[in-house]
Amino acid sequence: MEQVERDLQRRLDRIQSRVENLEFMEARDAERQHEGLLFEALARFVQGLADLLHRSDPQVEHIALEISSKISDPGIRRQLSYLPPLLVAFSYHEALTSGTEAYPPLDQYVSAAARSTYLAAAEALTESDLGPLTSWVRSNRQDTRLLVDMWMFRSIYIDGCRYFHYVPSAKVAWDNLIRLSQEKGLGHEDRINEIMPKLIDVRDEEDLIMYFE
Structure with a gap:
């Protein structure tokens, strides 16, 4: 039993x-x-x-292409020809060079690999004239912040691209x-x-x- x-x-x-x-x-x-x-x-x-x-x-597309054309690294050059990652890189660049700007608020949630990519792109921006982009960002601060945050959210959920079509x-x-x-x-x-x-x-x-x- x-x-x-x-x-x-x-x-x-x-x-x-x-x-x-x-x-x-x-x-x-x-x-x-x-x-x-x-x-x-x-x-x-x-x-x-x-x-x-x-x-x-339409001038903003010209600004992005002009900046990216000055970047020596081909991978970063392709990346920065598109406005969203360019604005993310610019946000990190501002934080690194100004001493007063903070990293984007979602920085604490991104992967180490994503942060490394953003910082490398930010450092590469020193090769370009950022005057026109700086003026444009100041005139479009709200949408710039929104686009930066949404792009960084996108990188946080990047693995999801394999599961939804x-x-x-x-x-x-x-x-x-x-x-x-x-x-x-x-x-x-x-x-x-x-x-x-x-x-x-x-x-x-x-x-x-x-x-x-």
Whole structure:
């Protein structure tokens, strides 16, 4: 009788272990899907905001290309030709050179590899004339901070790019962007609410959704 009970208990333990493993795998998959959704929402918002800024002031694209053309490292040169990482690098550059500016608020959450990339790009900016960019940033301080923070959030959730491959709904993306801003106390909620309607159902030349639907 005792042997039967022991055998039964072992079977129950194996079943419980399988159930726990299944629950763990389901929770992990759900977390990965959520990270993927966040990454996709952030990537599309960043692209949309960058496009809006380029359209409102075409000169900023020329500024980015002019700065990046002076960078000797080809990898950093490609990186800094795009406005969002350029603004992140500029934020770090300001912190390193001014003695009064702090690192971007999300610096404490990024990986060591991401921080190393940002700092290398910031140091490379010493090769360029930053006067025009400095003036532009001062005139667009709110959107600059928003773009920097959203790009850094994107790097925090970079692993999510492997788990999500379709256009997130505008409402879900909108809610998550607001939540991220609130959780980290960034104060971007009002500006996100102003920008998101401009990024809904925008289509490219092939009639594909560019940002959100």
